[in-house]
Amino acid sequence: MAIFYVLLLFIIIAAIIAVETKNLLSSVICIGAIGFGGSLMFLFLRAPDIAITQVVVEVLGLIILIRATISRDLTFISGDREFFGMVVSVVIILAIFLAGMKVFDTSLPDFGSPIFTKVPEAASQTYIEQGLDKTGAANLVTSVILDYRAYDTLGEAAVLFTSIIGATVILRRKSRKRLEELD
């Protein structure tokens, strides 16, 4: 359990540095550190599927962010943050967090122990008992996301498809040329 506290401390320190630093490149690197810390946490929680996805997406996102920050002329953030607004937002978030701790203190299971160990009639019990027989997939995570919950995957694919269509329509060469002619 101590490894989770070490990772959590690492993630929190990286997040604070990512917000507070003036250099954009070190901010991006700190965001990458947050992602890799989260991936290690998933790995120690015995969720290798999510850990693999997290690492891979983090690498790709880091490449995009570094390319975007390097190719810009402005790599340093200038100007101070507004002190009053920061204090107000920190107080509000802390109040919501403490209220949530108070409300959910008794009903939530411990960190790292899934909910089906406590609730016998949880839906995941059915998946674990009958998943191999009904779907034939040895990896139960895949059998959930592509068989039991395939609608969610279809929605995710539709979201990705729509966003790619939007991005390519806005950023393609032809539309930009037309904009330049208008200017």
Next chain:
Amino acid sequence: MAQKEDISNGTKGMTVIVKTIASWVKVLIFLFGIYIILFGHLTPGGGFAGGVILASSYVLLMLAFGRESVEENLPLPLASKLDCLGAFLFALIAILGFVFGGVFFVNFLVEKYGQPFELLSAGTIPLSNVAIGLKVCASLFLVILTLSMCCKDFRPGTPSDGKE
């Protein structure tokens, strides 16, 4: 970046060291992505993670050799066609479930072939993994390709450093 002075005279991209390592490693990354997709129903991984790995192999090529060499390999119209093909295959599997099994997205092939823990098993799940992997690979490649075009063309005054 530090590699702005191009050592390999005239050609675009990064230094010779980066190009050599990238030309060795690209095949391994691509094969690993295909392995993650095809064995998604047996080992950790799946269509999404494998597709992102495939896209990252293309991104490695784009960073090392410049955008033009990647566009020769996988042009933008072909990438968008592959994207549409992946989405179409995934929807086709769902509709075939409706035709043969009576329910949208039903796993209609699960009894037909294979035992559990074999490569050819689990019905439509490997086919869906392949479709999603194709789709994710093509669409993330498209994102990075269009973003790199955007970076280059929006700053016409600065000299091109060739890696975009």
